[in-house]
Amino acid sequence: MGNSASDVIKMIKEHEVEWVDVRFTDPRGKWQHLSMCAEVIDEDVLEEGFMFDGSSIEGWKAINESDMILRPDLDAVYMDPFSATPMMILVCNIVEPGDGSLYNRDPRSTSVRAEAYLKSTGIGDTIYVGPEPEFFMFDDVKFEDGYDRSGFKIDDIELPTNTGRDYDMGNMGHRPRAKGGYFPVAPVDSCVDIRGEMVATMMEMGLPMDKHHHEVAAAQHELGITFGTLTETADRVQVYKYVVQQVAHAYGKTATFMPK
Template sequence: MEKLSKWLKDRQITEVECITPDQTGIARGKIMPTNKFLAERGIRLPESVLLQTATGDYPDDEAYYSLLDPKDIDMHLRPDEDAVFMVPWALEPTAVVIHDCYDVVGNMISLSPRAVLKRVLELYSVRGWKPIVAPEVEFYLTKRCTDPDLPLEPPIGRSGRQESGRQSFSIDAANEYDPIIEDIYDWCEAQELDIDTLIHEEGTAQMEFNFRHGDALKLADQVFMFKRTVREAALKHNIGATFMAKPITGEPGSSMHIHQSLVDIKTGKNLFSQPDGTASSLFLNYIGGLQAVIPQIMPMFAPNVNSYRRYLPGADGNAPVNIEWGEENRTVGLRVPNSSPQARRVENRLAGADTNPYLTMAANLAAGYIGMIRDLKPRPPVSGRLGDEADPDLPFNLEAALFAMSEAEEIRDVLGANFVDGFIATRWAENEGFKRVISSWEREYLLTTV
């Protein structure tokens, strides 16, 4: 704790937010004075917080008590000294410290998303491999809306007007939101988040921030913090920001594309390329693993009922509905950008912005790992434009995806059986909650006609 103590004292931090991500990606934890935080060297939380859904509910009793101690015991959270961030929007000097979750004998809690990612990264480490990733995160800016029955609208920009139409890559359209964008940049800099490029995406008031490539755990931490940063900046300007996969009817969905490559830990050389610059067998195996395993773990790329609204044909969906691969081809789910041999990588374009970044990283890397250790071969690459025909191997609703994941035995060995059971249980709980709600579509079209 010496490194962390010095960091806090050097910045005169008076308050510490002690947090850990749950399976939805929500920050759970406690806030305490810095002196108390340093004295206690961690916090305790009920294990059950890791099985909460987005609504704060829990799986049914059978799943709940098979995964947790029936006495609802505490777990011990230890601070990660390399996951400390300023809170630039706070009124007094405040820091966020991300914690890992342990049981009473010192074992990491397998239900923790951070533990799942660390588990997968360890599989790579023992083979001398280091994954390198680069996320791209999309979101919508909206008018503030407190009535969930009302559709979302774009906010008023600097010109005093609402944006309309598709403005993909428009500089002027992005500049309409300069005040909030400047705050996002300033606050990300204060937190040392490695954001790089900003673009205006295709949707109305839809933005995308790209992160610089780097270590998977560190970037998962950064995306976790970035989402909160964007929401806080939006609140400051009295507008909304949402990372829902499909928040607006008739507009494209929001994704979190993940670029992935693999380097040798000792030499730093890209293992996806051979010495002559051509693609290596590991690269092809990695893609083969993605193609083989993604259909089994779609809930980790599309975890909510709303997630599957992205996978629609045409511009309304604007997301791939396949797991084909190809070079410089945005119509496939697994795109290989044109790059130098040292930068050879594959981009998974299926994941939504609503995903938990730790679990999205873990899912990608687990699939690629299985492909490499099993010497899986990919399908032939797609050279031309791929149509809107959906891949028959992919589940395109949450229930089908959960059934497929529950039957995937190999992924249980890689991610941990307890995590897989717990994650599926929370997704079923959310799905059951959704089914109890009568939608405006049902009232509009069925109320007086059936």
């Protein structure tokens, strides 16, 4: 059985939640959010959803038809481990206020409809997906696109370009060669503890994790998340990306899931 609105209200009280962070996915696949005071959250709003202006989300509504509803999936509830005060994350579908249908440009709603369509065909009951999200972590990222110049520059202690660089504490020389990051131990693998903290944080949030390791390229990494149903896994990947970028940031690094 899934969570009811009363179950979520009980969770808010048990965890002494101060903020309920309402999150949805934009057309580019990026999590967006707004933070609601926990005091205004009741069973009615959990069941009916939150009204918001969809006209400022790129690729969505025109200004004259901007009203949309954020309707929480009450089984997609997480506690945010990075908030300074207790905060609950509610993952939402986007709903049309006129007829209550799932919005056709909302990626999560598309996933929900895809699962429903599969069942309606009789071909199968469940879609299982097992993704392998990989990412890079860098110490420094610069980019610009102006009238007189355009470009980017990345740097990380693991990159082969730093073999001759002067560091304040000396250059230790332990770094993967080009395409040599699969799987040397530390100190060549410089991020064992960072990845371990990422995995531990995801497990704390309820994600089914099984491993982590360095990937082929310098500064490239992967964490193992096990399979689940389509929409369930899509939500977990959003949590995965959020945790990776937050933990990396805490260590003074920046993480990116852009194509390698």
